[in-house]
Amino acid sequence: xxxxxxxxxxxxxxxxxxxxxxxxxxxxxxxxxxxxxxxxxxxxxxxxxxxxxxxxxxxxxxxxxxxxxxxxxxxxxxxxxxxxxxxxxxxxxxxxxxxxxxxxxxxxxxxxxxxxxxxxxxxxxxxxxxxxxxxxxxxxxxxxxxxxxxxxxxxxxxxxxxx
Amino acid sequence: xxxxxxxxxxxxxxxxxxxxxxxxxxxxxxxxxxxxxxxxxxxxxxxxxxxxxxxxxxxxxxxxxxxxxxxxxxxxxxxxxxxxxxxxxxxxxxxxxxxxxxxxxxxxxxxxxxxxxxxxxxxxxxxxxxxxxxxxxxxxxxxxxxxxxxxxxxxxxxxxxxx
DNA sequence: TCAATTCCGACAAAATGCGTCAGAAATCCC
DNA sequence: GGGATTTCTGACGCATTTTGTCGGAATTGA
Numbered sequence: 001x002x003x004x005x006x007x008x009x010x011x012x013x014x015x016x017x018x019x020x021x022x023x024x025x026x027x028x029x030x031x032x033x034x035x036x037x038x039x040x041x042x043x044x045x046x047x048x049x050x051x052x053x054x055x056x057x058x059x060x061x062x063x064x065x066x067x068x069x070x071x072x073x074x075x076x077x078x079x080x081x082x083x084x085x086x087x088x089x090x091x092x093x094x095x096x097x098x099x100x101x102x103x104x105x106x107x108x109x110x111x112x113x114x115x116x117x118x119x120x121x122x123x124x125x126x127x128x129x130x131x132x133x134x135x136x137x138x139x140x141x142x143x144x145x146x147x148x149x150x151x152x153x154x155x156x157x158x159x160x161x162x163x
Numbered sequence: 164x165x166x167x168x169x170x171x172x173x174x175x176x177x178x179x180x181x182x183x184x185x186x187x188x189x190x191x192x193x194x195x196x197x198x199x200x201x202x203x204x205x206x207x208x209x210x211x212x213x214x215x216x217x218x219x220x221x222x223x224x225x226x227x228x229x230x231x232x233x234x235x236x237x238x239x240x241x242x243x244x245x246x247x248x249x250x251x252x253x254x255x256x257x258x259x260x261x262x263x264x265x266x267x268x269x270x271x272x273x274x275x276x277x278x279x280x281x282x283x284x285x286x287x288x289x290x291x292x293x294x295x296x297x298x299x300x301x302x303x304x305x306x307x308x309x310x311x312x313x314x315x316x317x318x319x320x321x322x323x324x325x326x
Numbered sequence: 327t328c329a330a331t332t333c334c335g336a337c338a339a340a341a342t343g344c345g346t347c348a349g350a351a352a353t354c355c356c
Numbered sequence: 357g358g359g360a361t362t363t364c365t366g367a368c369g370c371a372t373t374t375t376g377t378c379g380g381a382a383t384t385g386a
Contacts, residue, residue, distance in 0.1 A: 016265030016274070019182045019295065021374065025270055028288055044331065058376050060332080067333095077384020078330040093291055102179030107188055111179070124311045125191055128256055128303070132182065135302035139295045148287045184343065207362065221345050223363075230364095240353020241361040 019136070020101060026054050027062050027100040028093070028148075034072065035088045035149035042074075042081030062100065069099035088149055094140035104140075106132045182299075183264060189217050190225050190263040191256070191311075197235065198251045198312035205237075205244030225263065232262035251312055257303035267303075269295045 033052050037043045045063070049056035063082070066072050071091065073083045084091070098104065105111050107129040196215050200206045208226070212219035226245070229235050234254065235245045247254070261267065268274050270292040 016268045017183060017187075017260075019267070019269035019299070020180060020292075022271070022376095023374080024180075025272060025288075028291065032288060042331095046331085055376065057378075061334090061376085064333080074332060075384080076330095076332045076382075078328095079385065080331045080383080082332090097180075104182070105179045106182035108185070109188060124314065125188075125195060128191065128306055128311060129183070131305065132299055132302045135298040136182070136295055139298035140291070142294065143291050148291060151287065185345095186343080205362095209362085218345060220347075224345085224365090227364080237363065238353080239351075239361095239363045242354065243352085243362045245363090 020097070023062055024097050024100050026059055027066060028096060029054065030059060030063065031066070031071070031091075031096055031145055032148050034082055035084060035145055036151075038084055041079070042083050044081040047081075065099045066096070069095065071096060071099055084145075088146035089144050091145040092141040093143040093145065093148070094137050096145065097140050104133055104136050106136070183260070186225055187260050187263050189222055190229060191259060192217065193222060193226065194229070194234070194254075194259055194308055195311050197245055198247060198308055199314075201247055204242070205246050207244040210244070228262045229259070232258065234259060234262055247308075250309075252307050252309035254308040255304045256306040256308065256311070257300050259308065260303050267296050267299050269299070 029052050030048055033048045034043055037048065037051070045060060046056060048054070049059055063072070067074055070085055073085045075081060075083075107126075109123075109126055110129055110133065192215050193211055196211045197206055200211065200214070208223055209219060211217070212222050226235070230237055233248055236248045237243070237245050270289075272286075272289055273292055273296065
């Protein structure tokens with residue numbers, strides 16, 4: 001069922017800097033699958049979990065963030081399920097990932113909004129992490145949900161220029 | 164000694180997506196400090212740990228990666244210590260961070276070099292993570308060690324003058 | 327009423343991060 | 357040679373986070 005994380009990359013001390021967790025992987029795949037399967041009636045979680053082979057109970061828990069962020073609408077009860085709250089072409093993937101993981105903060109240094117590092121004066125290092133943060137957000141926002149939902153065919157960027 | 168990670172950002176389920184670990188924070192600060200303190204003779208770990216207020220024993224362990232990557236030279240014994248192996252202006256921060264953390268892999272999906280996701284056909288999602296990976300590497304490589312080592316003076320480059 | 331479905335909180339196992347510690351090996355100075 | 361200094365290495369421990377599972381409550385349609 002889960003043959004991910006097979007130990008095939010013992011590089012240095014572990015596995016390398018894995019930026020995002022399974023939470024994002026599952027949540028993004030959920031959104032893409034929902035986009036593809038949404039034809040008017042709500043799509044049930046079980047259908048999506050089966051389709052994408054994701055752990056249903058865990059997914060249930062993950063999705064809360066997407067609902068709270070207003071990215072999906074839910075309907076309870078028989079024949080209930082989920083729908084996209086907005087057209088897929090108007091949903092940036094940055095919104096999705098941030099709804100799942102919280103704000104992108106490459107280094108704890110940047111977490112406290114006001115003072116970077118409490119070492120403000122000579123801490124030029126925070127500029128490095130700031131730029132990484134901005135880059136990640138830009139990269140994520142350069143995709144829309146619609147970009148990922150159309151199968152095959154390398155994604156033709158809808159908004160971003162290139163890289 | 165450690166007043167980092169004060170719980171000041173209870174956004175969603177935890178702390179947000181913290182991309183890099185203390186390992187990188189400490190390692191990068193070590194490199195910057197070394198650059199500033201390197202005046203010919205090797206600089207001892209204790210001097211740098213004191214200067215930057217880093218846990219010495221942990222730093223010792225972290226630095227191994229930098230040495231193995233050929234970024235610093237070490238000399239053992241009395242009056243030993245570390246030196247930069249190359250001029251600071253020729254060291255990209257991407258090299259430093261990758262030496263510390265291993266390869267930048269935003270999602271486990273991309274770890275196994277050959278097949279993305281073992282779901283190759285309809286997995287357009289991997290394109291998202293690929294672009295994030297490339298963006299992070301580019302952002303890191305856009306700084307040299309020399310950029311960060313010169314104090315004060317915001318680094319001359321584009322688009323980082325917010326808030 | 328019954329079945330389907332989302333919603334919610336508690337729980338648990340495993341992985342990871344962060345750091346300490348003790349000691350071995352190398353090097354310099356007297 | 358001997359002692360002081362310093363890097364190097366592996367083992368260990370603790371706390372937190374991640375990755376789920378489970379049971380049941382609330383809601384809705386038939």
